[in-house]
Amino acid sequence: MKTFQSSELTTQCGRKTVPAELLHDESRMEGRADAAEFPESTEEAAAILRNASKSKTKVTLSGGRTGIAGGAVPTGGIIISTSKMKKIYGICEDGNGNVSISCQSGASLDDINKFIRREKKGFFFPPDPTETSASAGGMTSCNASGAHTFGYGPTRNYVNAMTVILASGEILKLERGKYKASAETNDFILEHNDGRKEKFTASSRPQPNTKNAAGYFSGKEIDAIDLFIGSEGTLGLVTELEFKLIPCPEAEFNTFFFLSNEDAAIELTEKLRYVSDKSGITAIEYFDPGALELLRQRRLKMGPASCVPPDMPEERETAGIYIDTTCERKDVQKNIKRLLDISKNLEKGSLITAWAAFDKDERERLKKFRHALPETVNSTIAERRKTHPALTKLGTDMAVPDKYLGQIMKFYRKKMDAVNLQYVIFGHIGNNHLHVNILPSDMEEYNLGKKLYMEFAVKVLEMKGSISAEHGIGKLKKNFLHLMLGDDGIAEMKAIKKAFDPNSILGKETLF
Ligand SMILES: Cc1cc2nc3c(=O)[nH]c(=O)nc-3n(C[C@H](O)[C@H](O)[C@H](O)COP(=O)(O)OP(=O)(O)OC[C@H]3O[C@@H](n4cnc5c(N)ncnc54)[C@H](O)[C@@H]3O)c2cc1C
The missing domain is CATH 3.30.465.10 (Uridine Diphospho-n-acetylenolpyruvylglucosamine Reductase; domain 3)
Incomplete structure (x- = not known):
């Protein structure tokens, strides 16, 4: 058995009142706390924890508060913020x-x-x-x-x-x-x-x-x-x-492939996985037909400020695959050709058009286009919250092993299309990690969305996947963690x- 040692320090630190922004993070949960501490060093932080430990005071650790699962939201006791440890x-x-x-x-x-x-x-x-x-x-x-x-x-x-x-x-x-x-x-x-x-x-x-x-x-x-x-x-x-x-890689370029349907996008992803090492692919991201439609609507409403180019294909079934590639400068043309060859030879659909971005400005434009989607989702929900303040978007964060990508996508579609809820699917398809974003209009739809979320979790676990691939459990997904690990797994933790x-x-x- 191996061991590790600990040491102890005794510096004292004063308490400060709690700034309102420390009571929430990007989960939009609202917390409460009796005090907040802002240590500047490991020694100061250790002294605060030693005191909290003696009085058995609850402690919530707080960083940039960009988390979306409520981990940094306090439930009483003190907050230790690292905002002065930069x-x-x-x-x-x-x-x-x-x-x-x-x-x-x-x-x-x-x-x-x-x-x-x-x-x-x-x-x-x-x-x-x-x-x-x-x-x-x-x-x-x-x-x-x-x-x-x-x-x-x-x-x-x-x-x-x-x-x-x-x-x-x-x-x-x-x-x-x-x-x-x-x-x-x-x-x-x-x-x-x-x-x-x-x-x-x-x-x-x-x-x-x-x-x-x-x-x-x-x-x-x-x-x-x-x-x-x-x-x-x-x-x-x-x-x-x-x-x-x-x-850093010598060269980087980004491409966006518009395909005739979702099955073609899945086929492209699966084929790209086999060549990703030699092609230097670092990201494969998905935009489903609903996501592209949301972007078309954004373009109609906002014009050029939407960051959505006017030449986006109009066909309603169109699905998008965004790819980041890094390689040696001499291999750029070879890698582009490889991507095009694969995307032009799909069995389940066809390539409609492709965009490529090489220099800094082009890549920045493509990045803004990608980011326009989550922005649109968030602003749609923000608008609806004016009438129903308790509404939030319901965004899944689940991933499955490679062989289940097609099956999980079909399951999401079947379940979502059986109900009348607005939704889009996008995200990290290369890792089979898709965010199903349900956009409820009222609390009834919200509750229906939550029910579906649970059904997705059960299915993902049948496929030996994860109920949280990147956002963590925080305070919002404890029931899913229990589902994933069972009583024994929770007891081990x-x-x-x-x-x-x-x-x-x-x-x-x-x-x-
Ligand atoms: C628009 C947006 C997009 C995002 N996209 C992604 C994405 O693509 N992938 C992804 O993985 N995440 C994403 N996130 C969320 C992600 O969780 C955070 O960006 C980040 O990982 C949390 O860092 P933070 O400093 O904000 O932590 P906080 O939110 O402050 O805290 C998060 C958790 O870490 C704990 N913690 C904080 N600091 C410490 C510390 N010093 N020691 C011990 N525990 C600590 C907290 O107690 C809490 O449980 C996104 C968030 C937003 C708002």
Whole structure:
């Protein structure tokens, strides 16, 4: 069995009142808290947690509050915000070609990216969950991903090391590869400052064979650092991180393929998977016919300000596949030709037209076109909320293994077309991770949408998929986590939680 050590610090910190914005995140849930703390260092944060632990005060950890599952929304007690822990320490190079960046956990993705562009040209940090005000700690705690996870994987793949403070105020320094669960029993031993040794067992349940952000990491001989990644602020406060950087590709281009129907889009995706490595494909995103129709309506309403080009095909069955490709400059033409050849030789439909973007301006225009879709969905719901304030959009976040892509799409269609609800399907089709976005007009439709959401979860689990591929469980999807892991799986997670947070003060009502 391997062990890891903790140490303790005793700095005192004063309490501050609670700014209103700390009571909610992008889930639109509204919380409550008695006080908020804004530590500037690991030592200050450790002292706050030590005091909270003594008084058994609930603690909610708060980063950029871009989360959409309510993890950062407090339910009483205190908030610890990392908004004053934004230092970026610098770039590290080990002499063997490995490059990394280290920072405090409150640093935003935007700040991290700007720092890298300034200080280490030619390298980048791949995780990109769209919203660049997300913090390093929040992204790590949610194991954030995004469109480019198809090519680069989620945040987990880039976390080399972290400093994390347990509920007791004890500080752990974790490095990838240093502390692994026992090969025989999957046990860890946590050594406390007072000499106590605590044994706990990691869950050996294999991860689903698809993107997954549901519950604590599991598997055989897992790394201790992986338990904290994706734990949504329930096991400890991450205060410092070291992220791996990788070299920038020499050339990048984006393409958008308009196909005659949805089956052709699925066929194209499945064919692209086979050539993605040699073609340098980093993202495959889907726009269903309903999504393209929403964009046409946007164009009619807003004109050029819609960011929707006028030459978009008009046929109602049209489906869209957006692809990002990176490669050496000399291979650009070869890769374009490969994409075109595949898309022109589909059996289930045909290519209507394709757009390609090579230079910065063209790529920016295509990016705005893509982003116009979620903006339209959000503004449609915002409009409806004026009449029904309790309405929210219902956006699924489920993924299935590769072989089930066609089947899950048919299931979504069958269920959605059997009811009279407005909806669009879009998202990360390369990872079989599609967001079914239901746009209810009133509470009756909202409740019907929730029922369908549950039916989707049951089906996805039959296919051995995940009920949350990237947004996490937070406070909103606990019932789905239970469905996915069952009583035994939840009990395994609770045992891990107990080892790190015996009084269960961290992230109350998140996950459990
Ligand atoms: C428009 C939009 C698009 C998005 N698109 C994507 C996407 O494509 N892919 C994707 O994966 N996500 C996406 N997200 C959501 C995503 O969860 C966040 O962008 C991000 O991962 C959370 O970071 P944050 O700093 O905002 O965390 P917060 O929202 O502040 O917190 C999230 C969780 O992490 C915990 N936490 C925060 N900081 C720490 C810390 N230092 N230590 C321990 N726990 C901590 C909190 O307690 C909470 O449980 C999107 C969000 C928006 C608004």
